[in-house]
Amino acid sequence: MKVLVTVKEVAEVADDFEIEGLSIPETFLEYDLNEWDDYAVEAAVRIAEDRDDVEVVAVTIGPERSEETIRMALAKGADRAIRVWDDALAEADLLDPTTTARILAAVAEEEDPDLVLSGVQAADDAFGATGVALADLLDMGWAAVVNDLELAAGEASVRRELEGGVEELTTVSLPAVLTIQTGINEPRYASLRGIRQAQRKELTVRILADLDLDPSLVDDALTLAGMAKPESESDATIFEGGAEETATELETVLRDAGVGAE
Amino acid sequence: MSDVLVVADHRRGELRDVSYELLTAGRDLADAMGGDLHATVVGGDVAAFADKLDCEGVDAIHTVAEGEEFNHDVTVAAVTALFEALDPGAVVMPNSVNGLDYAPAVATRLSLPLVTDAVALDYDDGLTVTREMYGSKVETAVDVTSDPAALTIRGGEWPAAEGAGDAEVSAFEVDVDESAVRSTVRGFEEVGAGDVDISEAEFVVSVGRGIEEEENLELIEELAEALDATLAASRPIVDNGWLPKNRQVGQSGKVVTPEIYLAIGISGAVQHVAGMKGAETIIAVNTDPDAPIFDIADYGIVDDLFEVVPELIERFE
Numbered sequence: 001m002k003v004l005v006t007v008k009e010v011a012e013v014a015d016d017f018e019i020e021g022l023s024i025p026e027t028f029l030e031y032d033l034n035e036w037d038d039y040a041v042e043a044a045v046r047i048a049e050d051r052d053d054v055e056v057v058a059v060t061i062g063p064e065r066s067e068e069t070i071r072m073a074l075a076k077g078a079d080r081a082i083r084v085w086d087d088a089l090a091e092a093d094l095l096d097p098t099t100t101a102r103i104l105a106a107v108a109e110e111e112d113p114d115l116v117l118s119g120v121q122a123a124d125d126a127f128g129a130t131g132v133a134l135a136d137l138l139d140m141g142w143a144a145v146v147n148d149l150e151l152a153a154g155e156a157s158v159r160r161e162l163e164g165g166v167e168e169l170t171t172v173s174l175p176a177v178l179t180i181q182t183g184i185n186e187p188r189y190a191s192l193r194g195i196r197q198a199q200r201k202e203l204t205v206r207i208l209a210d211l212d213l214d215p216s217l218v219d220d221a222l223t224l225a226g227m228a229k230p231e232s233e234s235d236a237t238i239f240e241g242g243a244e245e246t247a248t249e250l251e252t253v254l255r256d257a258g259v260g261a262e
Numbered sequence: 263m264s265d266v267l268v269v270a271d272h273r274r275g276e277l278r279d280v281s282y283e284l285l286t287a288g289r290d291l292a293d294a295m296g297g298d299l300h301a302t303v304v305g306g307d308v309a310a311f312a313d314k315l316d317c318e319g320v321d322a323i324h325t326v327a328e329g330e331e332f333n334h335d336v337t338v339a340a341v342t343a344l345f346e347a348l349d350p351g352a353v354v355m356p357n358s359v360n361g362l363d364y365a366p367a368v369a370t371r372l373s374l375p376l377v378t379d380a381v382a383l384d385y386d387d388g389l390t391v392t393r394e395m396y397g398s399k400v401e402t403a404v405d406v407t408s409d410p411a412a413l414t415i416r417g418g419e420w421p422a423a424e425g426a427g428d429a430e431v432s433a434f435e436v437d438v439d440e441s442a443v444r445s446t447v448r449g450f451e452e453v454g455a456g457d458v459d460i461s462e463a464e465f466v467v468s469v470g471r472g473i474e475e476e477e478n479l480e481l482i483e484e485l486a487e488a489l490d491a492t493l494a495a496s497r498p499i500v501d502n503g504w505l506p507k508n509r510q511v512g513q514s515g516k517v518v519t520p521e522i523y524l525a526i527g528i529s530g531a532v533q534h535v536a537g538m539k540g541a542e543t544i545i546a547v548n549t550d551p552d553a554p555i556f557d558i559a560d561y562g563i564v565d566d567l568f569e570v571v572p573e574l575i576e577r578f579e
Contacts, residue, residue, distance in 0.1 A: 013396045015550045024400070094404065098369050098376050120362075125395055127378045128357075129366035132334075136367035141444030142334070144363040159451075162273065162359045163513050169448040176444070183501035221375035221411070225390060226403030232552070236559040246563045247573035250545065253561055257522055257543065259465065259489055260578050 001054045004113035005044040006104055006131070007037040007073050009066035010124040022093060022227050033069045036119025040180040042187040043149060044117050045077035055079050059107050061100060063090065067203065074198035075190035081201065082107055086208045088215035094125070096220040101133035106211035108138055115156070116177040120145050128179075135177035143172045147181040264351025264409070265297035269341055270315055271356040272306050273332065274450065277314055280356040280415070285423035287383060287415050288354050289319040294385035295351045298322065302434065304340045305329040318425030324434040334364040335443040340436045341368050347434070350410060352389070357414035359514075369412040377404055378414040397531055398554050418536065456508040459516075463492035466520045468511055468538070470496035472527020472548065472567055476504045482526055485571050488578040494518065496528045512537035527567045530555025547571070 009031050017028035033041075041058065048054035058073040058081040060066055070081045084103055089095075108116060116138075118131035135142030147167070148159035151174075160168040161181050172178070190198070208215050239246040254260065268288035270281040285301060292299040298321035303311040308325035315323055326340040341364070345353055355365040357379045369376035381401075382392035389406040391413065460466060467486040473479060479499075486493040493509060500510040511518050513533040523541035528534060530546070530553055538544070539558055546559040547567050556562050563570055 011396070013399050015552065017399070019400070094402075096375050097366065097378070098374075101366070101370065123397060126393075126397075127376075128362050129369075129376055129378050131366075132363060133366035133370045133376070136338070136370045142363075142367075143445060144334075145359045157448075160359065160363070161514050162450075164517065165453050165507070165510075165515055166273075167451045167453050169451065170445050171448060172445045182497070186503065221406055221408040222377065223405045223407055224402060225405040228401050229552070230394070230398065230401045230554075232557060234556045234559070234562075236546070236556050236562040238556075238562045238564060243565055243569035243573045246565060247570055247577060250561065250563065250570075250574060251577045253543075253545070254489065254522070254578075259491075259522070 001051065001115070002111065002113040003044045003047055003054060003056045004108055004111055004116045005037070005040050005056060005058050005073070005078065006116065006118040006134070007041060007058050007060045007070060008034045008119070008122050009060065009062050009069035010034045010122050012123065019227050019229065022224050031065065031069065033072050034119050034122050036121055036123070036180060036182055038187040039182050039184050040117040040119050041073045041076055041078060042185045043180055046185065047115070047151065048077065057082065057111055057113070059084070059104060061085070061089065061103055070203065071198045072190055074201045074203070075194040076188055077194065079201065081203045082206060083203060084206050084208070084211070086215055088208060088218045092218045093224040094222050095218065096222045097127040097129035098133045099217060099220045100130050101137055102217060103208070103211070103213060104130070104134050105137040106213050107206070108134065110211070114175050116140070118177060118179050120179045120181050131177050131179035138177070141172045141174070141176040142178065143170055143176065144179045145181050146178045147184045149178060149184065263297050264295040265300055265348060266292040266295060266352050266354060267300045267302065267345060267348055267350040268354045269356070270301060270303040270311065271358050271360060272303065272311060273360070275306060277311055278356070278358065279422065280358055280417040281315065282317065282422035283417060283420040284354055284356060284415060285315065285317055285320055286420040289423065291352060291354065291383050291385055297351060300324060300348055300350065301429070302326060302341065302344055304337045305332060312431045316427040316429045316431065317423035318427050319423060320427045320429040323429045323431045325431065326434050326436055328436060328438055331447050332360050333443065333445065333447065334367065335445060336438050337364045338367045338371065339438050339442065340434070342371050343436050344434055345372055352409070352411050352413060355412070355414045357416050361414050365412060365414050372412070374410055374412040375406050375408060376412045377406060380413055380415045381419045383413070397529070399552070416532070453507055456506060458492065458508060460492055460494045460509060460511065461516045461518050463518065464520050465489065465491040465522045466494050466518055466541070467491040467524045467526065468494040468496065468528060469499060469526050470528030471498045473499070476502070479504055481568070481571055485575050488575045491524065496534045525555055525559070526571065528555055529553045530558065
């Protein structure tokens with residue numbers, strides 16, 4: 001059995017960041033493995049640990065810097081990794097999630113996995129659409145926002161986390177793409193041994209032409225036209241001063257509301 | 263001149279609120295594009311749903327009577343077939359959990375550009391979608407340079423459509439290829455039942471990522487006890503297994519409407535706010551002055567919770 005897990009290196013912005021034109025300067029950005037993908041990697045590695053002959057392949061679209069992130073997936077137990085990058089991708093400001101899915105689909109077609117695990121969304125652009133688009137392009141079944149997963153012969157029994165504390169119990173036939181929600185498991189920390197081993201695991205770099213994709217694919221219909229900090233709508237009364245003073249002010253508000261009255 | 267098609271959201275026999283918001287967003291967009299507003303509902307009691315969806319400004323409603331509950335394979339087949347029949351300038355879907363389970367496939371199957379989680383739509387010679395990035399810290403404008411387009415909208419951003427309409431209601435027949443239906447819904451389960459129902463609480467003390475370590479939770483438990491409040495949490499705390507699911511406030515957890523909601527170390531992501539914005543008085547303690555929680559708070563303290571909380575406990579012990 002082969003499990004393909006899609007991962008993304010995402011940028012997190014610092015609290016007091018600034019915007020220059022249509023981007024945020026590097027000094028305000030910190031890169032990490034996307035939180036949702038961390039859970040997807042863990043789910044894939046657990047499948048491999050529970051069974052014989054499971055290969056876990058991690059795939060990412062990202063610049064050389066993102067090798068640190070995909071090595072983290074290898075350190076946690078993925079067997080090998082594929083990184084797709086291209087000059088065309090470096091120049092694109094914003095990718096339509098269906099374009100991202102087309103690139104991943106080209107990799108998946110070569111790998112021919114039985115199961116694909118993706119994070120529900122990426123913490124940066126938050127489209128939440130790549131996994132389902134990928135499934136449709138591959139003509140596979142799928143389930144979005146999965147927080148429990150059990151595999152049986154030829155199918156996956158999953159729970160989909162709907163709104164309002166309701167879960168949908170669904171069976172999906174394999175091969176399938178599942179988008180993994182946070183909380184489905186407890187992602188492990190990479191061990192020192194795992195980190196050492198990851199350095200020796202296979203990491204293949206592909207450009208779009210290697211995947212028979214035309215680089216013009218990235219000139220899709222989405223263009224970033226503006227970027228701004230949302231206007232604060234705050235009309236909150238902010239208590240100023242040290243903790244002693246602010247706690248006293250808050251105490252007054254709470255006591256006025258009847259808190260602490262016997 | 264282009265029409266707009268919106269797809270209603272329903273679950274377990276009820277239309278969800280976003281369905282009516284979709285009608286408003288769709289009507290505005292149809293006006294800007296100079297076309298009609300079409301709505302569709304797939305599955306369930308479609309006649310009753312059509313009746314409810316017939317609000318002011320809706321020109322046509324297409325019912326697809328296929329199945330009782332949502333199934334993404336059926337929905338994709340229905341929406342793509344209807345799209346091809348109507349040839350609209352945009353198809354607008356909900357950014358709900360079910361919306362995200364079919365909208366991307368509608369886009370790939372019809373080769374449409376896809377923009378999800380829109381909070382505003384503008385059309386002036388072309389479509390511009392406003393949406394957030396980096397966990398609501400950045401707002402972006404995205405130009406969609408070809409049409410038609412597939413969109414999903416965030417719930418709660420548009421007012422619900424109201425009034426009685428005179429839409430033409432018609433059944434739309436779809437050939438669903440049974441072999442293409444690869445998923446089966448086996449049932450539903452309410453989660454998060456247990457010893458406490460936070461949705462009934464009058465005073466909620468809620469803790470988020472700012473608490474950093476499981477050991478530190480004790481401090482907030484002490485605070486809740488001193489204040490005689492019910493303890494709740496945002497998603498990361500529950501994801502980490504530090505508190506049970508029945509304590510989770512937010513879109514996928516419980517909706518609470520207490521008199522006082524004291525948010526400690528919670529940034530106020532949109533999914534969390536969906537579960538507590540109905541509180542009478544919202545108080546937030548957070549180190550980040552730009553945290554979105556302050557946008558909806560009535561009172562705020564911009565400080566380290568580990569400084570403020572012990573002071574507060576002392577005053578109520």
